[in-house]
Amino acid sequence: MTDKxxxxxxxxxxxxxxxRQSRQILNEYLTHYPVDPEAHIQMALIARKxxxxxxxxxxxxxxxxxxxxxxxxxxxxxx
Numbered sequence: 390m391t392d393k394x395x396x397x398x399x400x401x402x403x404x405x406x407x408x409r410q411s412r413q414i415l416n417e418y419l420t421h422y423p424v425d426p427e428a429h430i431q432m433a434l435i436a437r438k439x440x441x442x443x444x445x446x447x448x449x450x451x452x453x454x455x456x457x458x459x460x461x462x463x464x465x466x467x468x
Contacts, residue, residue: 396428408435426452 395418402411415432422428433448456463 393427396425396431399428399431403431403435403438408438411435424451424455426455429455 395414399411399414399418402408402414411431412435415428415435418428419425419432429448429451433445433452436442436444436448
């Protein structure tokens with residue numbers, strides 16, 4: 390099981406406007422867990438806020454690829 394604390398901390402930082410710190414935490418986290426969908430959702434939200442729509446789309450594509458074969462009844466925890 391993955392320790393999600395960094396992802397949740399990054400979410401809190403993002404929501405309080407500390408986007409740079411959030412992005413740094415998520416980048417480090419994604420070096421260890423490159424297909425973690427929750428981390429990619431957070432990165433997508435940061436990219437959208439910065440109006441970097443190419444990066445936004447990239448992170449959402451990763452999420453969709455990870456979840457494409459998942460249980461259809463699974464409800465992810467989204468921001």
